[in-house]
Amino acid sequence: MRPPIASLVVLLLVVAALTMIGLDGIHAAGVPQAVADGEQQIAADTALSMRTTIDAEASTVRRTAKAYPATSTSTPATTLKALTSARKGILGSALLDPKTGKLLAAGGKTVQLAGVDVARTASGHGAIPPRLVTSDGTRQLLYFAKVTLPAQQEDANQDQNQVTSGTERQWLLVVSEALPAPTAYGDGRTAEVLDASGTALATASHGTASPAAADSGLPSSATRAAKGTGRDTDASGSLLGAATGNRRTVAGWAQVASTTGPGDTDGLGLVVLTFRAVPTTATAVDYSGFALQAAGALVVLALLLGLALHFFLQRPLLWLYLSAGRLARGATEDGPTAWEELSRPVPVNGFGELARIGRALESLRRQLLGESGPQEFPVRRGPGYRALAAVGVLVLVCWAAPMIFVLNRANTATAVPASVLAVQQTRTEIASNRVRQSLDQLYTDLSDAAASLPGSNRAAQTKVLRRTLADHKQYRSLYLLDSSGGITLRVGGSPLRTIVHVPAGGGITTVNTSGRIPAIAAYTQVRTVKGKTPAAGVVLFGEIDVKALNSILSRPKLGSVWVTDSHDRVLAANVGYRAFQSLPDSGLSRLARATQGAPGTAGTATSRVLRTSSGPSVDGAAPLAQSGPTARLGWHVVTAEPAAALQIPAVQAEQRTMLAGILGLTLGAACLGWLHVLVVRPLRSVAVLVERLAGGDRRTVLHPVNHDEIGSVTRSLELMRQALAERDRAARSGQAAGPSPSLRQTTLQR
Incomplete structure (x- = not known):
């Protein structure tokens, strides 16, 4: 009985302390922390974009050098021209001997190699990272790649036709480009x-x-x-x-x-x-007064509930426990001790079940003394201790409900500063640009692969497609379509779905409009070169793995991110979704449509604060692209970040107030439920059993369930039942009716 009551008081006092600490710790600085955190993430997103650009350029240089079909008769000049002529961003290039550092060929502006140890740079087996150098007063990036030439064959013994292969030769390609802005x-x-x-x-x-x-x-x-x-x-x-x-x-x-x-x-x-x-924010925010009032009210309620349970339940139950033990001793002992134990009336304390048990015990005491017989008790009874527990929960609800639903509610229109909204909109634009860059790069690489297909036999074309698939893990399948839409050559997995009508031009498209997985593909025309063997198909398709799109959407503190088509259906996301489903909130769909501009324009990014079931949400939307292969799609990037995760004072106050109310109600109800299970419900059972015993039921054996005060009362009642049953058997056998002969003799003497 004591642990639930003590736990109730202690836990409510702890919740009061947490309420005071949590709300008193909310302060509004001149610049909200959410703005500083957002600027940090914008810098991180910008750095990621620059890192991606540099990595992509370094990979392109290496891939171009690796794919160059060098022969044993290739010269440095022709090799350098073939590797760099199609690249517009190159400022200068050079081809070096990796062992001696000797310049073999050069093109464009002079490549600044001062301070670069060519032999040491080319000695490693892995990829050579770019270097940052100064040339003509500007900072440039040097990209490196190894060009491998086939081994030269030497006829060592013409008479015996023995051929000894020479060693492979390598040249070091150095490309100078401007630092990405x-x-x-x-x-x-x-x-x-x-x-x-x-x-x-x-x-x-x-x-x-x-x-x-x-x-x-x-x-x-x-x-x-x-x-x-x-x-x-x-x-x-x-x-x-x-x-x-x-x-x-x-x-x-x-x-x-x-x-x-x-x-x-x-x-x-x-x-x-x-x-x-x-x-800057000039308005001071102070929740210390509210925190003191809320915590003080909960402290008063905790003490009142503790005192009420102590005086109305704990003390009466302890008196009842002592009275039941006294009657059990009087029923099992003989002589003056038994008379002394049974002579004192049982006090009826409390109400409900305890009062019923007290009245029944008094009736049993008189029956043990032989003063009365069995007594019937009325079936209609008043409120019991279950009502007391319910009243306790109701009192807690009166404190918790306003905390959860009313007090410190953040105003959706003013809770989130405009600067925080601007940060979310900016980060949504960056996410949109990152998706566009990824798709544009995939389209460019696919176009490069398509340009190398004409003039090659089928085996060579298959090799090109396999190399492209190996270099770009974002593709799950590459295939060529003929003019009728049939697949003539494929590498990788089976396409999710092929397009029926062969499109003209090139770009990014969705092949399906329903199903479990969106089929997004890049496509480009395979041009026919006069005098060369045509490719096996007229259009090259690269089916993009949607997981690759999902992986680039996740960024810290950006929240949920979706890529939607022109009908606001989800194509990719960093959270769980079904393909082509609508956005989870109608407000997000309206926000995506708000980015659409006048006919023929790309539209502009926008942001807004929306109220959801879990609280305010800072949301943004941006069109995917204004130019390039994805411009015609009408896709959008939509983001939603719960305002509670952005450290906004008004939202923090709302969340912590709600949390305090939920904790107070949950812990208080749990303790009162614990009290109901351990005390109130067993008391109701004991009340029924003791009234039956006082009414003449001597056959029902009373088994104690718990080793506590109620269990002790039950054991005492079982001893009294046995004494009354023995007396009834003695009475039926013709002996005197009374608790025992010695007790009756003691009574007569007195």
């Missing part, structure tokens, strides 16, 4: 690429920057913070810059390095810095 998203934001010394190598701005954003100390602070992260290659953070009037600069930084171990960008030491001036 960062992309600045969001009005008034500036993005910079910094080297290890904090010097800005490339800068991009969007819109008009505020004077508050001009903070010369941010680059050096960002590089120092990046160096302080040690071996963490995926480090990022946020900084607060200068303030001008009611605006302050918020900056984010992130390292341009691989997230999964050694990569092409690890040794470059590049850091992306983004910053933007945002309005």
